[in-house]
Amino acid sequence: MSATLVPEHRAADFIASSYRPGRDEAGLETIEKAADRVLEETGIRFMDDPQTIDMLKQAGGVASGDVVRLDGAELRRIVRRHAPEKFLLRGRNPARDTTVGERAPPVFAPIYGAPNVVLDNGTRVAGSRRIYGDLVAAAHAAPGLTNTGQMICVMEDVAEDRRPLEMLLAHLTHSDKPLMGSIASPAAAEAVIDLTAAAVGRPARGGECNLLHLINATPPLTYWPNPLKCLRAIAMKGEASMVSSYMMMGATAPVTVAGALIQGYAEVLAGLALAQLWRPGSPVVMGILAYPFDMRRMLPNFGDPASQLVQFYAAELGRRLGVPVRGDGAITSAKVDDAQSGAEGGRVLSAAVASGAHFILHAAGWLEQGRTVSLEKFRRDAAALAELGHGRPADLPAQLDRGIEMEIRGRLARA
Amino acid sequence: MSATLVPEHRAADFIASSYRPGRDEAGLETIEKAADRVLEETGIRFMDDPQTIDMLKQAGGVASGDVVRLDGAELRRIVRRHAPEKFLLRGRNPARDTTVGERAPPVFAPIYGAPNVVLDNGTRVAGSRRIYGDLVAAAHAAPGLTNTGQMICVMEDVAEDRRPLEMLLAHLTHSDKPLMGSIASPAAAEAVIDLTAAAVGRPARGGECNLLHLINATPPLTYWPNPLKCLRAIAMKGEASMVSSYMMMGATAPVTVAGALIQGYAEVLAGLALAQLWRPGSPVVMGILAYPFDMRRMLPNFGDPASQLVQFYAAELGRRLGVPVRGDGAITSAKVDDAQSGAEGGRVLSAAVASGAHFILHAAGWLEQGRTVSLEKFRRDAAALAELGHGRPADLPAQLDRGIEMEIRGRLARA
Numbered sequence: 001m002s003a004t005l006v007p008e009h010r011a012a013d014f015i016a017s018s019y020r021p022g023r024d025e026a027g028l029e030t031i032e033k034a035a036d037r038v039l040e041e042t043g044i045r046f047m048d049d050p051q052t053i054d055m056l057k058q059a060g061g062v063a064s065g066d067v068v069r070l071d072g073a074e075l076r077r078i079v080r081r082h083a084p085e086k087f088l089l090r091g092r093n094p095a096r097d098t099t100v101g102e103r104a105p106p107v108f109a110p111i112y113g114a115p116n117v118v119l120d121n122g123t124r125v126a127g128s129r130r131i132y133g134d135l136v137a138a139a140h141a142a143p144g145l146t147n148t149g150q151m152i153c154v155m156e157d158v159a160e161d162r163r164p165l166e167m168l169l170a171h172l173t174h175s176d177k178p179l180m181g182s183i184a185s186p187a188a189a190e191a192v193i194d195l196t197a198a199a200v201g202r203p204a205r206g207g208e209c210n211l212l213h214l215i216n217a218t219p220p221l222t223y224w225p226n227p228l229k230c231l232r233a234i235a236m237k238g239e240a241s242m243v244s245s246y247m248m249m250g251a252t253a254p255v256t257v258a259g260a261l262i263q264g265y266a267e268v269l270a271g272l273a274l275a276q277l278w279r280p281g282s283p284v285v286m287g288i289l290a291y292p293f294d295m296r297r298m299l300p301n302f303g304d305p306a307s308q309l310v311q312f313y314a315a316e317l318g319r320r321l322g323v324p325v326r327g328d329g330a331i332t333s334a335k336v337d338d339a340q341s342g343a344e345g346g347r348v349l350s351a352a353v354a355s356g357a358h359f360i361l362h363a364a365g366w367l368e369q370g371r372t373v374s375l376e377k378f379r380r381d382a383a384a385l386a387e388l389g390h391g392r393p394a395d396l397p398a399q400l401d402r403g404i405e406m407e408i409r410g411r412l413a414r415a
Numbered sequence: 416m417s418a419t420l421v422p423e424h425r426a427a428d429f430i431a432s433s434y435r436p437g438r439d440e441a442g443l444e445t446i447e448k449a450a451d452r453v454l455e456e457t458g459i460r461f462m463d464d465p466q467t468i469d470m471l472k473q474a475g476g477v478a479s480g481d482v483v484r485l486d487g488a489e490l491r492r493i494v495r496r497h498a499p500e501k502f503l504l505r506g507r508n509p510a511r512d513t514t515v516g517e518r519a520p521p522v523f524a525p526i527y528g529a530p531n532v533v534l535d536n537g538t539r540v541a542g543s544r545r546i547y548g549d550l551v552a553a554a555h556a557a558p559g560l561t562n563t564g565q566m567i568c569v570m571e572d573v574a575e576d577r578r579p580l581e582m583l584l585a586h587l588t589h590s591d592k593p594l595m596g597s598i599a600s601p602a603a604a605e606a607v608i609d610l611t612a613a614a615v616g617r618p619a620r621g622g623e624c625n626l627l628h629l630i631n632a633t634p635p636l637t638y639w640p641n642p643l644k645c646l647r648a649i650a651m652k653g654e655a656s657m658v659s660s661y662m663m664m665g666a667t668a669p670v671t672v673a674g675a676l677i678q679g680y681a682e683v684l685a686g687l688a689l690a691q692l693w694r695p696g697s698p699v700v701m702g703i704l705a706y707p708f709d710m711r712r713m714l715p716n717f718g719d720p721a722s723q724l725v726q727f728y729a730a731e732l733g734r735r736l737g738v739p740v741r742g743d744g745a746i747t748s749a750k751v752d753d754a755q756s757g758a759e760g761g762r763v764l765s766a767a768v769a770s771g772a773h774f775i776l777h778a779a780g781w782l783e784q785g786r787t788v789s790l791e792k793f794r795r796d797a798a799a800l801a802e803l804g805h806g807r808p809a810d811l812p813a814q815l816d817r818g819i820e821m822e823i824r825g826r827l828a829r830a
Contacts, residue, residue, distance in 0.1 A: 022437060022438075023437075305802060308769070338753060339753055339756055340757060341757060342753070342756060342758035342760075344761070345757075346759070346760070346762040346765065350762045350765035350766060353720075354765070377754075380758075384758060387719065
């Protein structure tokens with residue numbers, strides 16, 4: 001028998017040291033430099049949005065068609081110079097305002113985007129307007145959830161173009177906590193921003209805003225038109241964007257932790273800099289998330305240690321950029337809330353909190369790769385978050401101003 | 416409504432910053448200094464072991480009865496001067512040797528001390544010799560478990576004085592991975608040390624040993640006689656001790672994270688220094704573990720975020736001392752392996768790995784506050800550890816030297 005190190009041992013050595021990337025500034029710099037090479041040699045595709053491409057050219061970008069090759073060091077300078085380290089996300093109730101960023105406890109928001117709902121009797125139904133209201137009320141009542149999020153489930157019984165205002169109405173009537181904005185379209189984003197500003201009823205101030213928006217890159221190395229147009233509209237309004245790359249390792253990103261980090265960092269760096277170019281000082285959050293893709297089931301695997309490593313490094317890359325960082329909550333591949341669900345979710349949530357993430361999305365209700373929000377799991381996750389000691393005991397939301405409610409209902413009636 | 420910070424918010428601020436104690440050297444120093452005050456003003460009770468008290472007097476301790484008031488700064492100097500930062504824990508198969516300490520992947524060992532076993536048909540039975548062999552074989556076969564541990568279940572069908580050698584025989588015949596030593600008595604510890612040394616068959620060498628022993632303080636601020644005598648016997652033989660304080664916050668320790676850390680650090684610092692006083696250079700591991708005590712059920716709660724915080728700080732206190740650190744695996748209060756079990760265990764394990772712990776005990780099989788080892792959970796935990804990328808694929812253990820097997824069987828026959 002030989003005492004020679006086998007490849008497994010070397011992989012393990014890598015993992016052991018890498019859980020503390022804060023002590024690995026050289027490794028972080030290697031990732032940044034490799035991302036710079038990707039940005040300079042391959043570039044990023046910005047689909048169907050000439051305004052974005054023109055703006056990037058002013059920052060030294062070299063465009064060929066919709067692909068722009070970029071200077072990573074310059075993008076970092078732009079972000080470091082202008083993006084705030086933290087900002088105040090305001091709710092209708094000022095006592096529920098939350099700081100997003102350095103030295104503040106993480107903000108937790110529910111699952112985002114689930115088409116299906118599992119009710120307490122085990123029935124699986126399509127999301128609806130009625131259920132949506134119940135979910136917002138549950139998020140409001142949960143002390144651990146400090147943000148009621150956005151699109152907790154899809155309102156399948158409401159026409160697609162009416163959903164942004166229907167969701168807004170639900171958030172504003174069932175809760176006075178901060179929420180997330182709409183990215184259905186730039187116009188929807190703007191409408192929700194204006195109505196929320198009226199409901200919050202406090203003047204715009206530097207370092208403060210009312211909505212955080214989820215702006216996704218489309219890995220590999222692409223932004224679709226709608227996120228680009230929304231990012232611009234949101235920045236111009238002085239509201240916040242969480243620029244995220246949600247990668248499937250081995251499918252839409254390299255299969256290795258380092259490779260995924262390099263690609264994800266290149267993608268989000270471009271988006272974060274764009275927000276600053278549109279409006280210097282725009283509040284932003286950085287999200288680099290990567291989950292291994294299971295080639296047998298053609299689905300991502302959640303709760304894998306590789307994604308924990310990505311989270312730990314992403315948090316440090318964000319710290320070096322000087323922007324708040326995103327993490328994920330108790331997400332899982334499990335179809336029911338069993339030991340697999342608990343273990344996978346517990347691991348993802350722990351990594352997010354321990355990494356120092358400032359905004360943690362999908363923090364309650366997630367089942368089945370995020371295709372389902374489970375009411376039972378929503379309560380279990382919320383109870384676990386309450387244990388974390390964040391947030392405040394629930395009380396009834398302040399009544400929404402009647403004029404604003406009538407304005408939203410009127411717009412919906414005319415739509 | 417008032418925007419004043421409520422106590423919940425302040426607690427949350429503390430938690431958010433504290434997950435990264437590596438950036439809080441001032442906080443760590445405060446804990447050390449507070450522990451020094453506990454050691455100097457209150458002291459530690461060393462029960463019924465005059466040799467230990469005499470030795471501590473030579474290190475400046477002031478004894479009154481069995482309580483010794485100690486100089487914490489001096490204890491730290493002793494540990495920093497003599498205790499190794501890492502050591503090699505050898506198995507019968509040199510390819511399965513594991514390094515315990517800085518820059519090595521964490522070593523994972525199964526649950527330790529369960530009186531009950533849940534079989535695959537759901538039956539709950541007392542631990543037995545036959546089941547013990549099966550558990551060692553399962554630990555050997557699991558790539559993620561790099562140490563087969565000790566007392567995976569209690570051999571209730573074997574007389575208590577025969578158990579140390581029966582367990583040793585099971586570990587040596589069903590596995591060639593490293594294992595943990597016996598602390599049934601100093602004589603049992605020495606017998607197991609000598610027989611294991613013969614089975615490993617490699618000469619004693621500095622920085623290398625064959626067994627790690629679990630030496631528990633008995634919080635608050637007490638060591639019972641047997642652990643003290645075992646610690647001495649083990650150190651004199653050049654073998655390793657994992658000096659641990661396993662606290663119940665609110666019962667055997669202060670209810671706060673900071674208070675538990677102060678008490679636990681005072682306790683283990685005394686034990687770690689003792690090992691060095693008995694034999695400078697003794698390999699040691701430091702364990703400070705604290706779990707909130709549920710006053711309604713009179714049981715500790717596992718998986719609580721407070722214990723994750725304790726783990727993160729303990730790892731940093733160990734780093735400042737220059738010794739390897741212990742963590743816990745997927746431990747839980749759950750009675751069955753359900754979502755609660757998964758979530759609690761996933762959180763404890765994640766905190767242990769992310770903290771940089773070097774030896775992770777109770778890493779497979781734990782259910783029901785550790786009173787039960789579940790075969791099903793053993794396999795699930797082992798599969799999750801294999802995913803972590805540590806360890807090597809299983810193959811059959813090397814045959815135990817026939818002479819050593821006969822020697823152990825002979826001693827058991829004469830007992």
